[in-house]
Amino acid sequence: MNDLSQWMGMPLDASGHGAPIDAMMSWVHWLMLALFLFWAPFFLYTLWRFRQKRQPKAIYKGVKSKFSTYLEGGVVIAEAVLLVGFAFPIWATIKNDFPAESESTIVRVVSEQFAWNMIYPGEDGVFGRTTPTKPINMDPEDPNAADDIIVVGELHLVRDKPVIVHLSSRDVIHSFGLPNMRVKQDAIPGLEIPVWFVPKMSTREFREAMAKTMPISEDATRRATYPPFRWYAMQDYPTADGSMLAESGQRLSPRVLERLFEGGVTDVYAAPDMEIACAQLCGGGHYSMRGTVIVHDTQEEFDAALAEFDF
């Protein structure tokens, strides 16, 4: 009951430090609600009680009661509690309590118009030098660079293993927003800003938690004709003759949705991925500057996945 955040429609929290933020969100909104529920009825009652018909002559002397002073005192105390009890400690953890590098996934994220480049240091654990003209590409002469791995648009992580992101940008300001991880940090050119968090849910778990039956209607297909429809089928959709309309794990692209609809399927059981959303206006493509977060269940899976990007 005291957890308003369930009712507020925040994205599913898949991170280690999300819970206190959500709790705080809920407390702030309790405070807001309390103030609102105090003043709104008072306001409406006063309007009714003191309308001219009922109160033809106003009372010159004002209210003497001190209750507004008490109320304001209450607000001060509530805000102080929020600050000292929640805001300062949570922020301090986020900003200062970095995990040990040896126990963390380390990744350098370089944003550009309009993509996210994830750079992993490879086996040697050292990032290669970059060249000034292509700050994402590795300098071929640097031996450290040889094993570095660049993944565009996908942030691969391991469940329960802390991540340290070294965030920067090579052109304009972007913002590295991970709604499910309660992470948002501007990527500012000229600065390399460290960010850390712990993914507590793997992509598999996330999809299971988010999976739901989505009706495909004329409307859904219409909406799906707008290209970015990023849900994934959570089960197979065979036709009567055994061929597949859609397979489990397949992205429900507009074409697939249409195929399903025409094949007589009216509901799909589907789930989304965790995403990276650019939260800072960065030019014409800002709206489409999307990345995905893929959290592997084990380190082995992670290594295997990264190996595929190692050319």
Add this chain to the structure above:
Amino acid sequence: MSLQIPYEVTPRLDTGVNNAKLGIWLFLASEIMLFGGLFAAYVFLRMGADAWPGLEIYGTGEMATRADQILNVPLATLNTMILIASSMTMVMAWASLKMDNFSRYKLYMGITILLALGFLVVKAIEYGDKFDHHLYPATNNFLGVYFVLTGLHAIHVTGGIIVNAWFWGPGTKMWTQGTARDKAHFANRIEIAGLYWHFVDLVWIFLFPTIYLI
């Protein structure tokens, strides 16, 4: 007008100032914030800079980090002197009016304007010299700060010259052909123009050491 605006010339009793006096000080307060903002930007940029004034101009080494290697300190010192002298002649011009000595006023005001023009000439020589050495605002942020701050200051000087020239030339009609009230009004205006002019001087007093010497 059916009603005159009060306190245009005489001060209001409870505040002790006339409208224009208060107005110019308010304007100067905003100018303080304008130049304050620029100085704050300067501090911010300089704190964040790898090197200042910039390695690529005179190579690396101890000395190259000093501004006076790049900027012309003697010329700027001269300009400082010019500007404080003009500030003094400005206040003398006003005092002459107060003593009802109009020709002395014309003299001092004339000198003020000439000094101000001199300041701009020196400034132009300085700029020209920089351009000759291919040093432009775009060369690095030190020169950027130098050109933008001193440039904006020079614009303020130009504004002051225009105002003062008006009060030296056509504007004097108010004194020569006016009533006693007009004369008082004119003296007030010179005081106001003077306040502005001293402020321009004051800005330079901070610009000079922080840009040229440090």
Add this chain to the structure above:
Amino acid sequence: MAEPHSSSHEHKQGFWRTYWFSTDHKVIGIQYGITALLFLLFGFGLMLLMRWQLASPGVEIPLLGALTPEMYNQFGAMHGTIMVFLGIVPLAVGAFGNYVVPLQIGAPDMAFPRLNMASYHFFFWGGVVMLASFFVPEGAAKAGWTSYPPLADIETMGQTMWLWGMVLLITSSLLGAVNFITTIIQLRADGMTFFRMPFFVWAQFITAFLLLLAFPPLEAAGFLQLADRLLDTSFFLPSGLVTTDGPLEVAGGGSPLLWQHLFWFLAHPEVYVLILPAMGIVAEVLANNTRKPLWGYRLMVYSLIFLGFMSFIVWAHHMFITGMGTAISAFFQVTTMIISIPSVVILSALFITLWGGSIRFTVPMLFALGFLPMFGFGGLTGLPLGLAPTDIPLHDTYYVIGHFHYVVAPGTILAMFAGIYYWYPKITGRELNNTLGHIHFWGSIVSMNVIFFPMLIQGMAGVSRRLFDGGHTYSFSEGVMHYNVLMSVAAFALLAFQIPFLINFFMSLKRGRKTTRDNHWAATTLEWSATPTPPVPHGNFETVPTVYRGPYEYSVPGHATDFLSQDEASPPAAEAVAAEELVEA
């Protein structure tokens, strides 16, 4: 008095001097008002195009075709800029401030009438430059109203126009601010002490200080950005930038954060520039229509001063996400929480004023009453934004958009309408139609809530702002995308509900019922009691009023009518009675 030629002489000065280059604060106020309303309508129009796109991404707009992302960004940046700098500020300060302040303090005009005229013309040309920027190659500024570099530095020519426009607008505001402060300090009529000034005058006074001292750093920043764009300096550009066109040929070494600091140093006080005059109008209308003094007038004034002071040191709450450490974020969180307290005090005082009143539900009163909960609601949504940890999920989402639209649209805009309905009879000598007013009010407040409340829900779900497709790219926003249609429909409904207002506004000029008395609302302040309706053209008052009492002496016990004007030299007996009853109470 001093000069024999009177107002009739002034009228012979021809059209241009009378209506365009006038130095009469009332004419200038009207000029400001009409221009600002037109800009508001234009800004609203841009927004409707955007809302069309948000509701149905990619669907063509009649006559205009489908929007491109670049167009969307232009419209967004210009909507923000126009609404704030060309709409609300000129309306709240330029129009209402100009027209009403000298009348309320018993001054013949502003202290510097010609400066006043210049200030309007700077504003006008600033607006023209802004609008003209739509027609330069590649269109208007598209880096948001915040113009963050490096994006703004590398943007197209429209951004340069935006900067020049801002320089003109800032100059206009600075001249205005000097004028307002001087006028209020110097030209108060006899007996008009500071604590007898109407709350509206106080609000304008503090607002003028905010404009005077907060705008110059943005002007400085504007010059620096202009230098970056025109002289190729790199104040805001760090080294090593590589855009899609290859490496950027600049010296580098600058800081993008510098701009943000300078911008928000202005822009936070600026939001109070938007709200304080609105509070002032609401206070006037409320006192008049409850027939009762403002509760805690002095406390409100002190809160106002404190609010003005604090508004200078909270700016970095817009920058929590830029990588702020613990010490500075703690400072700015604390100041942000502190600044909410005076707002709570003022709002509470206004609520409590209602208690014990004899409330007349006139049209201006409806708008003023609408302001109260709407501003409260918007203000409350500022709290989670002001705390750094909760700002993480909310920053740059529609929650922020929802927050500030609640304060500026159903907040400030309703208050502006309250002002228009309240002073229209004063300015024109005619009444506005009541029925149309009611339709306008109820239609506006309902549709505004339908537009802005879902924004909070979308923001909670994490939908970023400034998205060309409204968020369809992301699967996490899937569940809240359907609101976009509702919101856009409501936005068009909002437009429809402005039609009765437009009809009312223009028709009443000719057809409205003539006001039967000078003091149409039976008000206590000087603009109603000391000058005819409409006021004397130049000079405002036939004789300079003398002020005997505070601004809101309504329903004074023992007085014959339920209002006691500030300039009414009432028989001593009545005064004594009033004082006596006060002592008893």
Add this chain to the structure above:
Amino acid sequence: MAHEMSLEEVKKHIRVYLLVFGALAVLTVVTVAVSYVHIPFYPALIVALIIASVKAGLVAAYFMHLVGEKQVIMWVLISAGVFLLALFVLFISSYADQEQLALVTHAVNLSHVA
């Protein structure tokens, strides 16, 4: 014109103006001289700022007649001064705070290669 100065007073003022001008000129020479003795950055900065402040104070106090100026004007200047101070202190501490986070400029990485 109640506050007008008498002729005597004006003459006294003129002497003051000349003295102030002399002081300003001397202080200018001093700043420049100090700058030629290459002392380390922070002491140099402090000395320069102190001298500049004294000079500015002289100009404001005498040329601009701030000495004995009316209260309203003092209040205007005080408010500007307070906000100016806030601007500087908060700018500098914001910058210092960034450093506390150990923000490395990416550019440094690059310039080595160049």
